[in-house]
Amino acid sequence: MWLTINDKQIEANEGMSVLNAALGAGIYIPHLCGHPDLEAVGGCRLCSVEIEGMNQAVPSCMIKVQEGMKVTVNGPKAEKTRKTAMELILATHPADCTGCPKYGKCELQSMYQYLGVGPERWKKKTRTVPTDESNPLIRHLFTRCVRCGRCVRACRELRGVKVLDFQTTEEGVRIGTDGNISLIEAGCKFCGACIEVCPTGSIMDALGQISEDVSYGEHVVPCRTACPAHTDIPRYLRYIKEGDYEKATSVIREKLPFPETLGCICNHVCETACKRNELGEPLSICKLKRAAAASHSDKWKKNRKSAAPTGKKAAIIGAGPAGLTAAYYLAKKGHEVTVFEANEKAGGQCRYGIPSYRLPDEVLDREISDILEVGVRLKVNTTSEAPEVLLKQGYDTVLIAIGTHKGILLPLEGNKLSGVILNTDFLKNARRDQIGDLGKKVMVLGGGNVAYDCARTALRLGAEEVHIACLESKNNMTADAEEIKEGKDEGIILHSGYSFLRITGNTKVQGVELQKVDQFYFDENRKAVIKLVEGSQEIIPVDHVIFAVGQAPDGTNTLGVELNHGSYVKVNSSFSTSVSGVFGAGDVVTGTKSVIEAIAAGRQSAIEMDRYLGGDGDISEELLKKEMADPFLGRTEGFGNLERLTPSRLEPQERKKSFAAVEQPFTCGEASCEAGRCLQCDLRLNITNPKLWNEY
Incomplete structure (x- = not known):
């Protein structure tokens, strides 16, 4: 149907409000309680207009369009009504906007500027209601509330959680919970919809939740931001909650070619960033990824696309997670890819540095088979030529991704005795079933996850007593808390906060002398300062000592590229080395980090190498068509206090007997329950952002 607004004829759908018809046609009508995603209530009166045939100005959000209707936006009656309404709103609003977190982005500020109602006309009434900072994640500045009701409608209608409402208090009407109980007690799902629709900054993210270092969207969904590969975590968690593992796997594989591997061993920095930490414990994101991937659905492959052959050839040196990831994406871009691997099997440190009871x-x-399917050629038991030689042999580009397979031996007295082993050699030979008799007692030196891998492997290989000693206190150890607990359950004896003085013995290891650390810190030059407790020396009798204090690249001095810090490959921001056409990625560049970071580096190096080969560098893929998530959450009693679920594990005494997988995947029911704890932070980004007047 047709109507006229400000002498301009516009077309509108039947049932549409005059306000929405005008805004849709690019004609601005002031409004505050109205929001594109919420039902109108006409409370603020700021959207008042004059309509031919009506004596008084009326709220345009409440009037439906009619054929032939004539509307005047800025008539004298409408302007008087709007200005009076604005002055009433401002009468109890702080005059100083500069301290407001929404300064410069406030809809109210924009509107009073548009209406020409300045602070000098405000008839002030003091409202000294203290800010409520008692709830996790959400901060409520009552003095900035204009009672527009958007937050109430978003909570009740848009989300269906029904926590917020208008409350009558001694200070007057304000937004809150029935009985003034906490948001957790009231059943809040902390989805943030109230924050998103608030026009003035009365309801905000709690202090510390917003970072200036990242975009707004990135801080709203911190788990996705923290993931080095930026996997769309909330999206696949919704599918897991619904029990649709095929769709969940497709979403994960849009970014990761190793989903089940990561589900077993990822260091899950996404969980550290999870907002659920403010309510207790984070989502078990890593284990949920495994639950989806362990369904072994192959339906994602039907949407996997590969480009036509480009005639370009790429060589990858090293078949670890970084090298195989780069190979996968380069092959999908149409390049001919060959991966050279010195070991008998592909996998890198995933294969030879992580025990099979974990992976x-x-x-x-x-998962390596899935990668090879796209046309990657793998040569195992093959030591590659130097990159420049490969370029001369016809390869157009080369990636160095050989990882860090050389263990570090500390310069301790006795480090050459029989019975001293390096972590990398020990774990690799354990995987190959090439470890001899360890004797009864073993000492592992180091406090990281690799140290625990070595210690727990030694137990499974027959050692009766296994010790771990490290400089750091228990709270400062780099090993995951989960690893420390599992090690303790299996009988690992931890000596945290001890310095290693020497390894005792004549020709063979007999013990390790330790001394208690009083202080351990790094000075301004990043040099370790260790102060010991006098008279605290003790010798722990052991038959073998395993050094697990780090690892480094091996053989990089023969590659013909510039190195960093001794043996690490130096690259620039585009992953290029000092030799044109040669790139570097993963631990060989950064030092030993995590598998997910190696995969992320493999992705980025593939982008840069594709560009070098003349491509557009676009390795993104859509394995599942995006669906609009249902904004309606509904109520879940006790949602804020739901406890984190963990997968079942073998009992400690049982798991020490073999290298059988310690942890089992979540059952479907467990996965659905755990995924249901997600706050679904990303739904905030689907809420329409209202335009300010200067945008029309």
Whole structure:
């Protein structure tokens, strides 16, 4: 139907409000309680207009369009009504906007500027209601509330959680919970919809939740931002909650070619960033990823696309997570890819540095097979030529991704004795079933996850007593808390906060002398300062000592590229080395980090190498068509206090007997319950952002 607004004829759909018809046609009508995603209530009166045939100005959000209707936006009656309404709103609003977190982005500020109602006309009434900072994640500045009701409608209608409402208090009407109980007690789901629709900054993210270092969207969904590969975590968690593992796997694989591997061993920095930490414990994101991937659905492959052959050839040196990831994406871009691997099997440190009780061979084999399917050629038991030689042999580009397979030996007295082993050699030979008799007692030196891998492996290989000693206090150890607990349950004896003085013995290891650390810190030059407790020396009798204090690249001095810090490959921001056409990625560049960071580096190096080969560098893929998530959450009693679920594990005494997988995947019911704890932070980004007047 047709109507006229400000002498301009516009077309509108039947049932549409005059306000929405005008805004849709690019004609601005002031409004505050109205929001594109919420039902109108006509409370603020700021959207008042004059309509031919009506004596008084009326709220345009409440009037439906009619054929032939004539509307005047800025008539004298409408302007008087709007200015009076604005002055009433401002009468109890702080005059100083500069301290407001929404300064410069406030809809109210924009509107009073548009209406020409300045602070000098405000008839002030003091409202000294203290800010409520008692709830996690959400901060409520009552003095900035204009009672527009958007937050109430978003909570009740848009989300269906029904926590917020208008409350009558001694200070007057304000927004809150029935009985003034906490948001957790009231059943809040902390989705943030109230924050998103608030026009003035009365309801805000709690202090510390917003970072200036990242974009707004990135801080709203911190788990996705923290993930080095930026996997769309909330999206696949919704599918897991619904029990649709096929769709969840597709979403994960849009960014990661190793989903089940990561589900077993990822360091899950996404969980550290999860907003659920403010309510207790984070989502078990890593284990949920495994639950989806362990369904072994192959339906994602039907949407996997590969480009036509480009005639370009790429060589990858090293078949670890970084090298195989780069190979996968380069092959999908149409390039001919060959991966050279010196070991008998692909997988890098995933294969030879992580025990099979954490990452079974069959998981790695299955996901490497998926990578090879796209046309990647793998040469195992093959030591590659130097990159410049490969370029001369016809390869157009080369990636160095050989990882860090050389263990570090500390310069301790006795470090050459029989019975001293390096972490990398020990774990690799354990995987190959090439470890001899360890004797009864073993000492592992180091406090990281690799130290625990070595210690727990030694137990499974027959050692009766296994110790771990490290400089750091228990609270400052780099090993995951989960690893420390599992090690303790299995009988690992931890000596945290001890310095290693020497390894005792004549020709063979007999013990390790330790001394208690009083202070351990790094000075301004990043040099370690260790102060010991006098008279605290003790010798722990052991038969073998395993050094697990770090690892480094091996053989990089023969590659012909510029190195950093001794043996690490130096690259620039585009992953290029000092040799044109040669790139570097993963631990060989950064030092030993995590598998997910190596995968992220493999992705980025593939982008840069594709560009070098003349491509557009676009390796993104859509394995599942995006669906609009349902904004309606509904109530879940006790949602804020739901406890984190953990997968079942073998009992400690049982798991020490073999290298069988310690942890089992979530059952479907467990996965659905755990995924249901997600706050679904990303739904905030689907809420329409209202335009300010200067945008029309």
